[in-house]
Amino acid sequence: AEEAGLRVDEEGFRRAMAAQRERARSAQRFGTTGAEEAYRLLDLPSTRFLGYETYEAESRVVALLRDGEPLESASAGDEVEVVLEATPFYGEAGGQVGDTGEITGDGLRIAVTDAYHPVVDIIAHRGRVAEGVVRRGDAVRAAVDVERRLDIARNHTATHLLHRALRQVLGEHAAQSGSLVAPERLRFDFGHLAALSPEELRQVEEIVNAEIRANAPVTVRETTYEEALQQGVVALFGERYGDRVRVVSVEGISAELCGGTHLHATGQIGLFLITAEASIGSGLRRIEAVTGRGALSLVHRRFDDLDQIGEHLGARPGEEVERAAAAADTLREQRRTIEDLQGQLAASSVDTLLSAATTVNGVQVLASQVQAPNVDALRDMGDRLRDRLGSGVVALGAVIEEKPLLVVTISQDLVTRGLHAGKLAGDAARKMGGGGGGRPHMAQAGGKDAARLGQALASVAPLVSERLS
Template sequence: MKELSSSEVRQMFLDFFQTKGHAIEPSASLIPVDDPTLLWINSGVATLKKYFDGTVVPENLRIVNAQKSIRTNDIENVGRTARHQTMFEMLGNFSLGDYFKKEALQWAWEFLTSPKWIGFDPERLYVTVYPKDEEAKRIWQEEIGLSSDHIIEMEDNFWDIGAGPSGPDTEIFYDRGQKFNDLSADDPENYPGGENERYLEIWNLVFSEFNHKPDDTYEPLPNKNIDTGMGLERIVSVIQDAPTNFETDLFMPIIREIEQISGQVKYGANQETDVSFRVIADHIRALAFAIADGALPSNEGRGYVLRRLLRRAVMHGQKLGINQAFLYRLVGTVGNIMSSYYPEVLKQQAFVEKVIKTEEQRFYETINEGMEILDQLLAKEKSEQSQMIQGADIFKLYDTYGFPVELTEEIASGAGFAVDHAGFEEEMQAQRERARNARNKEQSMKLQSSLLTEVNVASEYVGYTTLETESSLSLIIQNEQFKDSISSGQAEVIFAQTPFYAEMGGQVADTGVIIDQSGETCAVVTDVQKAPKGQYLHQIDVKKNLQKEQTYTLKVDKKRHNSIIKNHTATHLLHKALKEVLGSQSNQAGSLVAPDYLRFDFSHFGQITAEELQKMEKIVNEKIWQALPVTTIETDIDTAKEMGAMALFGEKYGHNVRVVNISDWSIELCGGNHVKNTEDIGTFKITSESGIGAGVRRIEAVTSREAYQLSVQQEDKLRNVAELLKLPTTDSVVDKTEQLQQELEQALKENEQLSSRIANQQAENVFQDVKYINELSYVSAQVDVKDMNQLRQLADQWKQQKVSDVLVLATENNGKANLLAAVTPDKVNEGIKAGDLIKAIAPKVGGGGGGRPDLAQAGGKKPEGIPQALEEVRHWLEG
């Protein structure tokens, strides 16, 4: 057997099947496209469904691929077993009605045993077959020459997921030798196909030859297919003689880097820490690749999976003594290992690192407080002779403090506690009900009513070319009933043609009027939405009689419409400017185009500087002043992509699309309305920028008249400031403000010095009152200082003056209590720890805290409990 790297094995597999006439299908994104049934791409065949179901016919019926995949249904076992992973690579060769069993089995054998390729010893290979699959068994024996004792019949060797394609399969196993026996050679599971580590499955070949019908009968498929899968990590572990997948070159560089970061724990020294090394190495691979493919940590869907993986990895990092953000430092190592076939991680390394680092830092902000509270819960349950963490407590940790449920359960389980998961789910369901009841339903248009789902009348939008048209009234609905005519109230109507834009893609609907043949206004259009079958459904306030099948003039509010299209084109300019300033990884995550402002949401981790915002604003205005032509064409989706048109991630596009092209600088797929030339926008001004969720930020801006009005308002405010500063003009406002700022800083400094002197005077009095118990000296007192910082200053003086063995100080400020505890080093060595002391007394003031053995602090909402907290010091020291 050759010594091969993982990169060499992957390339060798692809090269081999190219020699057999296969076309290489590139590895697809981990995020499924047009497949709502999958959260992640979870196998090599998942991206080829379009070929297997006949939706798309490939140019070559023989396909080979190496596909990155994610499976998250068994996360808890990752690191604890030899082969569980969240992200893995699947090597596969596929036939779509071309070759079948004979070629598939012969080629598999050739690839594995030929000295030109992998070069396994044939005596080490075993296969399993479906008992009724006589053809596969015959090929293995008669054509390939495998002896009968190397062929095992297994009833489980039939691939079937219910109605649809199905068929027998054959698995190939490698005998790793006597040293991998689980117990002994007599172990009943110690055979190819059993649960053991000696005989390792490396390849599964599925013969899809039957159609499993709804009545549970099977009929032959007209075109028989081959679908195979060989885990790269598994076969590499065999080739590199690694005990598990994690000792291969796919993981060991990551593990060595983790060792360096830890600085105190080595892989292989301890079984439990080895689990932590493996979990981190596995999870960072999945995180790096998923984020590079466009997924971001969040609270739902695949984003929640990433957040869960990251937080589990952080917790395992703490078990290795790593108590700061570190996962982001592993991204480059992951990218380097995989770069020969997957360049995407290194190409986006800076962005991936930024996302992971930001998420780590946010987690650390919540984890310390959550751990303190969880420790208190465990102690409380233990004191009450309980071995169960209640669902309500798990929910509070999750809902109030952001502490992950799975981590609560994992830590509690590790401490020997059961968890009331059912109780947690009840709390979660109650919260969902509260949220559902609180939702605003004012905009509900009941589009899914049975009335509208049965409507088939045609409705054509003509607003791209005109804002006024004559059209026949096709349908009237009022009070959930079809009407032939109406004369008052509110109603929904559909016209054969309309210039009114229906709210879509972030652009709000047009408003306007409906005019009869005499020139009188019959109705005011207040909103337009798409009906279930795509018709333009106008919401109207009726002013006079409207008759079905009559012709009316539909007139859009031109002034409002023009304001909307200026803002819409401005969002395209902003989108492009944003990518130039922040990078191509920043993508649109939502928008609102209204007549008086625009709102643009986008993916980005970290803060955006004032300089970056100013740069974006400048770019947009420069494009406006350059008077760039804005053209819109209709074409097919493939041509649009060849033009370089940006498509929004997750959006569904039909075969024919509209492309909005701003002088080849910004090209986007968009069905909305736009100006003819950027100079029509006038000017552009950003009014605000903020974060609205994990990895999502929002910019709001105005254009044209609203931008001018904003400038006037800002000038008025500046003049008011100048008047307050008693300045004749606004020219010297900045200089005067800086002067006042310096004077304020000086005053604050003097105030701080005065406060310190007062604190020092208090210290002289407090430090004279030393108490004794059990040969321990301690000081406990309430002092009048302004914050925790001054408490620490007093603790520094106590330490310098060597006043006592233990110090506890308390103060009240703004209705809250602050506590501080300090212990001398020699007493810490004797087992007296400030952190333990502060935890014991903090509940008296309704709070919690922690810290180092020599210095700890706490806060609470019950300052009236300070005397009891100080009294508790004596009791604790006595105990």
């Protein structure tokens, strides 16, 4: 490309790929094969969306479907998709999940669990007929779950604030490449090469919360796509827009093309807390966050955790970190003391272990199970025993952190005669479902079955005899 005098927009390419992955997931989520074809064949009029102005509306049923098949009616217990002439239900789009709620009528109640776009300009309501019978042509009332919708709106408006804050802190390259706006959380994907530092995350979080406290008005207007771009409105890379677009503006902060539902002022968000930040691919990062009731719930859980920690440590409020650090220091010191004592105990048992050595083809072989705090202590014990033997083979086994381990050490004169610690250790470890190896004079191996450690140790003497014969 450079040779041809062209410039490759790598950042734009990454954002486009992320947007495509999001579209692919949406297609999979809604099954755009049979269902889409069924709706196309019905040739329904466009659904009038009323959700920007109201949470409830009178309407009429224009279509019923079950498993992609049109119905004239459905009764209690049936899972159905309902299409209305007009609806306040937002159909999943642009990363924002669909609304839930109820469709009611004369003796009828349908619990709506999702709303989506099976084809362009049609909103379908997924749900279950809880009471009565619904027929095509029935007059009904559609009502959105208002609290859930407001939770979604908090997260969506917060997403716009987060987008602006990221570009302030990281640079204009940190543009949105995907998102999820749900009632309980928000997820925001953006272009950036490195993980955000704790300081950067804190700065982003503080900027967003300052804008929430400012209670900035959120306004919506329609304009042409060309005019919006001329005014510097943010458009998402890879998204398709019509001639007329919807601009969501947070006064003095941001202006983006967006078809989602929002609050009237940023103060309604309440609180914004980042819960996670991670890589999702080359040059792409993801932030997860909570707002409003979700943020308050998180704060309560963290305080509950802190209270429990304080109780366990006997700490007063505000002393938990200091007490926890002191407890960790004490624990580390106690572990070191225990390991030292175990090492001393192991060293003192050398004489007892030496008495258990046997002679195989004129070679002293010591194979025994011992107590050891770690692999280093086990190797040190093996070296001590080998040095005390003068000439011989030492195989020690221990269960460390619930795993069987084997250490084999061989004196230099026996290495010269052809014995190899790595081969002995590997062959013996197979008795306990493991393996290993190492140098001719020192090796270690592990296994899967601690109950068979004794069998592995018992095989050492026959293996030595076999190799010396």
